Amino acid sequence: MAVGAGARVAEGARSSITAIRRALRLPAPEATVTVPEGADLGIRGLSPLYTPNDEFYRVDTALTVPQVDPTTWRLVVDGRVDEPFELSFDDLVGMGLDEYSITLTCVSNEVGGDLVGTALWWGVPVREILRRARPHGDADMVLSHSIDGFTASTPLAALTDDGLDAILAVAMNGEPLPLDHGFPVRMVVPGLYGYVSATKWLTRLQVTTFAEDEAYWTPRGYSAQAPIKFSSRIDTPRPGTSVEAGRVALAGVAWAQGVGIDRVEVRIDEGEWQAATLSVPVNADTWVQWALPWDATPGTHFVTVRAVNAAGEVQTADRAPIAPDGSTGRQRVLLTVV
Numbered sequence: 158m159a160v161g162a163g164a165r166v167a168e169g170a171r172s173s174i175t176a177i178r179r180a181l182r183l184p185a186p187e188a189t190v191t192v193p194e195g196a197d198l199g200i201r202g203l204s205p206l207y208t209p210n211d212e213f214y215r216v217d218t219a220l221t222v223p224q225v226d227p228t229t230w231r232l233v234v235d236g237r238v239d240e241p242f243e244l245s246f247d248d249l250v251g252m253g254l255d256e257y258s259i260t261l262t263c264v265s266n267e268v269g270g271d272l273v274g275t276a277l278w279w280g281v282p283v284r285e286i287l288r289r290a291r292p293h294g295d296a297d298m299v300l301s302h303s304i305d306g307f308t309a310s311t312p313l314a315a316l317t318d319d320g321l322d323a324i325l326a327v328a329m330n331g332e333p334l335p336l337d338h339g340f341p342v343r344m345v346v347p348g349l350y351g352y353v354s355a356t357k358w359l360t361r362l363q364v365t366t367f368a369e370d371e372a373y374w375t376p377r378g379y380s381a382q383a384p385i386k387f388s389s390r391i392d393t394p395r396p397g398t399s400v401e402a403g404r405v406a407l408a409g410v411a412w413a414q415g416v417g418i419d420r421v422e423v424r425i426d427e428g429e430w431q432a433a434t435l436s437v438p439v440n441a442d443t444w445v446q447w448a449l450p451w452d453a454t455p456g457t458h459f460v461t462v463r464a465v466n467a468a469g470e471v472q473t474a475d476r477a478p479i480a481p482d483g484s485t486g487r488q489r490v491l492l493t494v495v
């Protein structure tokens with residue numbers, strides 16, 4: 158029976174790549190992230206600073222998780238470059254790994270949604286790889302290709318800028334990338350939505366132009382370029398739940414990758430905006446947690462949150478849908494206090 162045989166082959170491939178991944182030993186990163194004291198407020202119901210891999214959101218078009226063998230994996234770097242070349246997994250890791258703290262966000266994240274997560278990634282700057290290929294002066298985009306046909310269009314400058322930590326990542330929270338998060342190699346680019354930057358199961362970096370090439374989502378109603386819109390979320394109490402009157406810990410997260418969060422403000426019903434306490438930021442690319450103690454009185458109450466980024470911009474109340482380039486608006490939750 159073809160179906161049964163196919164399923165068995167797929168199972169076999171899966172278990173063998175799983176075994177290869179489990180046996181893989183990566184060298185420790187040369188530079189590690191210093192997580193400052195106070196970076197995690199440790200409040201019950203609040204997202205931890207680093208999202209465990211098995212709780213990290215997953216978004217991709219793959220019907221089955223691609224099984225990519227790192228021992229035969231190659232990265233092709235080509236297109237509008239002087240020196241096209243190929244790299245093996247050992248070549249890549251041999252360039253030296255550093256650790257990066259970066260919050261990833263999906264363009265499909267609704268205001269208050271959970272398609273956002275933070276990890277400590279080990280990787281190599283994309284700029285070091287592109288520098289070797291010597292992109293032509295007229296190139297302005299890198300089309301990153303996945304083994305499964307997915308592509309993402311990333312501005313060349315976002316990958317080559319010295320101040321931006323765009324990386325090819327091989328590890329997530331201290332272990333090789335999980336299979337469903339792109340094993341063995343993916344891109345991670347701070348400040349750009351995943352669909353224009355975070356290619357999993359990466360196989361090729363094609364240096365090109367926005368005029369000449371387009372990525373998977375571009376003809377499907379999403380912008381070719383999409384910086385992350387900064388936002389904030391209420392984690393606890395959960396929307397729609399009832400809480401006991403008295404001191405209640407309101408808490409959540411806020412992110413403004415590349416810029417940083419200046420403050421988070423909370424409003425109860427139609428009251429004044431109150432400044433929340435923030436966790437100590439790890440860097441501008443990593444979300445912060447916020448918390449505000451609230452003396453809750455019986456009845457129903459609306460709690461609204463907004464962030465102010467380090468450039469002084471206030472999170473807009475204007476609602477935008479996820480297409481074509483990300484949602485906006487403020488999360489407002491209804492809580493019943495008994």
Ligand SMILES: Nc1nc2c(c(=O)[nH]1)N[C@H]1C(S)=C(S)[C@@H](COP(=O)(O)O)O[C@H]1N2
Pocket residue numbers: 213214215216217218219261262263264303304305307337338339350351352355356357358
């Ligand atoms: N190969 C491949 N890579 C992909 C995608 C995909 O569909 N296929 N989706 C992208 C999108 S839309 C997002 S938000 C991130 C999500 O990464 P995660 O699943 O590790 O959280 O992966 C990006 N990389």
Ligand SMILES: [Mo]
Pocket residue numbers: 216262263264265350351352
């Ligand atoms: Mo996404």
